[in-house]
Amino acid sequence: xxxxNVFFWLDGAATAQQRQELLAxxxxxxxxxxxxxxxxxxxxxxxxxxxxxxxxxxxxCVVFDNAVGHDVYQEHxxxxxxxxxxKPIWKxxxxxxxx
Numbered sequence: 828x829x830x831x832n833v834f835f836w837l838d839g840a841a842t843a844q845q846r847q848e849l850l851a852x853x854x855x856x857x858x859x860x861x862x863x864x865x866x867x868x869x870x871x872x873x874x875x876x877x878x879x880x881x882x883x884x885x886x887x888c889v890v891f892d893n894a895v896g897h898d899v900y901q902e903h904x905x906x907x908x909x910x911x912x913x914k915p916i917w918k919x920x921x922x923x924x925x926x
Contacts, residue, residue, distance in 0.1 A: 834883040836919040862896035
């Protein structure tokens with residue numbers, strides 16, 4: 828299994844509609860990539876613990892069978908479409924992958 832976690836911090840000028848569209852496109856675009864085995868996206872749970880970082884705007888967790896599936900995802904046209912559509916509102920993106 829290969830787990831790909833992505834955290835998005837959005838530009839302060841991003842509208843509520845842009846935020847909702849990014850969240851929706853996580854499933855609508857990225858979820859359609861054939862190597863994706865599971866996908867979850869959402870806003871911070873605002874867990875009130877010192878060790879929890881709630882500063883991001885949207886979190887994305889994608890699961891693949893292996894690193895090869897992840898590599899296919901990275902080059903897939905739907906992933907590139909997602910990036911092109913939403914990159915203008917990103918202030919920061921942080922990725923954590925593990926196997």
